Amino acid sequence: MAEHLASIFGTEKDRVNCPFYFKIGACRHGDRCSRLHTKPTISPTLVLSNMYQRPDMMTPGVDPQGQPLDPKKIQSHFEDFYEDMFQELSKYGDIQCLNICDNLADHMVGNVYIQFREEDQAMNALQNLMGRSYEGRPIIADFSPVTDFREATCRQYEENVCNRGGYCNFMHLKKISRELRQQLFRRVGGMAGVEAEATALLAVIMTSAVVVPGEEWKKQESEGKKKQESVRESSAERRAKIELWNKEREEADSAIDNSSKIDDVNRGHQRNDSPSNVKKPNPSEEENGNYDF
Structure with missing residues (x-):
């Protein structure tokens, strides 16, 4: 029985624990969910809930005053925030990945996920973030059960074919430019940057014939x-x-x-020396082999 429960833990067959919370670290039902949201006591991953405030939060592509926003300015605003987060959080440990949700649903909008190399590094970051604020808003940090972002990410979003838009229940991870990624991980991340690039290369290798x-x-x-x-x-x-x-x-x-x-x-x-009256062997004797030369 224990083996069966362990095999279905965090899956759709698990009627006790919420699979969405286990995979994504967030559930749209929140505290009203009929299944348990068991928060980990320790994890290499932290979540900063509703941390990133998009300039077009009210309506995508439009500012609060109703004026259209240049997509380049939206991307620039996001990369400035990403760089701030990375430089601050890298003080507490080696960052394996820093992911920021582009979802619009309340339970995922602006969520920032930071995965460190070691659990004690995540603990150090959590202790240092307690009671702090960013741009006047308090930082709400906690351990997250998410360790494999491939299971939490919306694959259709990565292919630009997700029909649920920003209200999808899987992570829509906003991307930064390749130049900024190389700059951050090489300058600040040290070995973490090398490992992150190696992880990305490994993902490419796994999906191609080698x-x-x-x-x-x-x-x-x-x-x-x-x-x-x-x-x-x-x-x-x-x-x-x-x-x-x-x-x-x-x-x-x-x-x-x-x-x-x-x-x-x-x-x-023998034929020349033998007398003429020598008896010749009879045919039957020859067949039986009863004779000498």
Whole structure:
């Protein structure tokens, strides 16, 4: 029973724990959810709830005064906020990833997720964020159960085909420019930046066809063995053995011929020296082998 409960924990089959909270760290039902939202006591991931305030929160692409906003300005505003968060949070540990939701639903709008390399680094960051504020708004930080953002992210959003828009229940993670990512992770993140790039490269490798090094080595080893076998087949030693076999065969054939000639001569002598009245063997005796030459 315990194994069964462990196998379905955090899935749709789990009637006790909320799968959305387990995967995403947030649920649209909030405290009214019929399933449990079990907050972790320790985790490498922190969530800063409703931290990012979009300039077009009321209506996408439009400011609070109803004026249209340039998408470049919206992106610039977001990247300024991202850089502020990264530089501050990197003081407490090595950041593996920093994700900010682009969703519009109340339980996910502006949520900031920070995953550190170690759990004690996340604990250090949480302790230092307690009681602080950003632009006059208090920071609401807590441990998050999210550890695998691939399970929490909306794949349709990444392909620009999500029909739920900003009210999707999976994470719509807003992207920063490649230049800013390289700048932050290389300058501030140190080894964390290297690992983040390695993680991104690994994700690309996992979704593409690659040659497995072990299989390539096996192929080379097999080809090497074939080459060695071909060398042995054409070596001087092999040719010498063939010559020896031919010579032995010729000598054996020659010995058989000489033996046949000697037998013929002996038979001729016996016929000449034997008296004429020697009884010839009868055919039946020849068949039975009861005679001597």
